[in-house]
Amino acid sequence: MSVEQTLTALAEKINANPHAINGFHAVYHFLLSGEDGGNYQVIFAGDHATYLKGTPDEAKCLLELSDANFIKLVEGNLNPTAAFMMGKLKVKGDLGYSLKLQTILNAYQS
Template sequence: MSVEQTLRNLEEKINANPHAVNGFHAVYHFLISGAESGNYQVTFAGNQASYVKGTPDEAKCTLELSDENFIKLVEGTLNPTVAFMMGKVKIKGELGYSLKLQTILSAYQS
């Protein structure tokens, strides 16, 4: 699965059942390296999620990781804490928002 398809699937799951993002508002940036490198912005607002390619707005939290690790992170096969400790994921900004992101992702992993 591609990075964009992974983001599209996550957006659809969240918007179909926004229980984990109710009342939450934040902007995240994902700086992806590897074969599918690119920058993406994910926004949680109005009990919905959306993503765009690029980083037009200021983010509360920025994650830098490879395309493979991004897909594993969203699918739940990569432990975010271990990945951070091993340097597979770099986090900039407010660390508390990365923990909230982990909670959101866990809620939508099938």
């Protein structure tokens, strides 16, 4: 699965059942390396999640990782704490928002 397919699937899951993001407003930037890398933005606004290629809005939290590790993270196959400690994941900005993102991702993993 590609990064964009992963983001589309995640947004569809969240928008179908937004229980984990009710009333939450945040913008996340993902700077991904690798063949399917690039800059992506995920926006949580109220009860809706969207993603954009590029980073037009200011983010509360920026995460840098490879495209393969991003897909593993979203699917629940990469422990974010271990990835951070091993240097596979870099976080800039508000660390509290990175923890909230982990909670959101955990709520929508198959």
